Amino acid sequence: MAYLTAADKEFFKENGYLIVRGALEQKEIDAALDRLWEAMDEDRNDPQSWIRKGYRTVPVGSEEVISGTTYGNRVFAMAEELVGKGKLNTSGGAGPHINFPDPDRKWNEPLGHLDGYHTPTNGVPKGVVGSFTLGATVYLGTVEKQGGGFTVWPGSHRIWAEYFRHHDLDSLPGGIAPFDLGPGYEFTGAAGDVCFWHHQMSHAAGSNCGRNVRIACISRYRRKDLDQIKFETPDDMWKYWDGIS
Numbered sequence: 269m270a271y272l273t274a275a276d277k278e279f280f281k282e283n284g285y286l287i288v289r290g291a292l293e294q295k296e297i298d299a300a301l302d303r304l305w306e307a308m309d310e311d312r313n314d315p316q317s318w319i320r321k322g323y324r325t326v327p328v329g330s331e332e333v334i335s336g337t338t339y340g341n342r343v344f345a346m347a348e349e350l351v352g353k354g355k356l357n358t359s360g361g362a363g364p365h366i367n368f369p370d371p372d373r374k375w376n377e378p379l380g381h382l383d384g385y386h387t388p389t390n391g392v393p394k395g396v397v398g399s400f401t402l403g404a405t406v407y408l409g410t411v412e413k414q415g416g417g418f419t420v421w422p423g424s425h426r427i428w429a430e431y432f433r434h435h436d437l438d439s440l441p442g443g444i445a446p447f448d449l450g451p452g453y454e455f456t457g458a459a460g461d462v463c464f465w466h467h468q469m470s471h472a473a474g475s476n477c478g479r480n481v482r483i484a485c486i487s488r489y490r491r492k493d494l495d496q497i498k499f500e501t502p503d504d505m506w507k508y509w510d511g512i513s
């Protein structure tokens with residue numbers, strides 16, 4: 269059974285992202301949340317313990333209860349509908365990214381980046397450009413406007429595809445655009461909602477000026493043959509996407 273419609277795929281092709289509501293089952297959400305809160309020092313029932321705690325990742329993304337939010341489930345089946353059945357690696361992590369709230373903070377539009385580029389803090393070694401095929405950001409709780417949502421720059425995947433036809437992949441320090449990409453789109457929603465995003469989408473975490481902890485699990489799916497094709501810049505940027513015509 270297909271989960272995505274032709275209109276969903278068309279939207280993804282045009283905008284570089286796609287939001288699917290209610291993609292996770294409640295029991296998947298509950299189990300992942302229990303594990304995450306257990307792995308953090310903060311007390312989920314005591315806002316004083318987590319207010320103004322900033323942003324961090326929790327190193328449990330490879331545990332099955334967490335990686336299962338994006339692998340071996342409906343979210344993964346949808347990813348395969350975009351890229352092609354059997355084309356993606358079937359296991360990987362789903363890194364939990366926790367964006368704690370600060371209700372006193374003034375909201376500013378975040379600065380988008382492309383993944384895979386070295387920065388002093390992101391663990392990507394200098395001289396290497398990391399690569400993947402499709403991102404999936406799954407929410408495990410409610411995310412309101414200006415509540416630290418995952419933010420994408422619609423259409424930036426097409427801009428970047430054109431850019432890298434004329435520039436080397438390693439010519440973009442930190443993955444930051446040297447030109448204006450227009451306004452970002454902040455993904456708001458509820459536990460179980462997922463945002464799929466093309467690997468060459470500028471994206472960022474928004475400032476969390478709200479009241480909820482923004483909990484997202486982020487996976488970067490890779491095609492099995494990615495190492496053979498990752499330096500290609502085909503005229504048809506959808507050449508390796510069976511689900512997109």
Ligand SMILES: O=C(O)CCC(=O)C(=O)O
Pocket residue numbers: 365367383416417418419471472473474484486
């Ligand atoms: O946490 C988020 O919403 C964004 C994370 C991000 O930008 C990244 O992992 O590259």
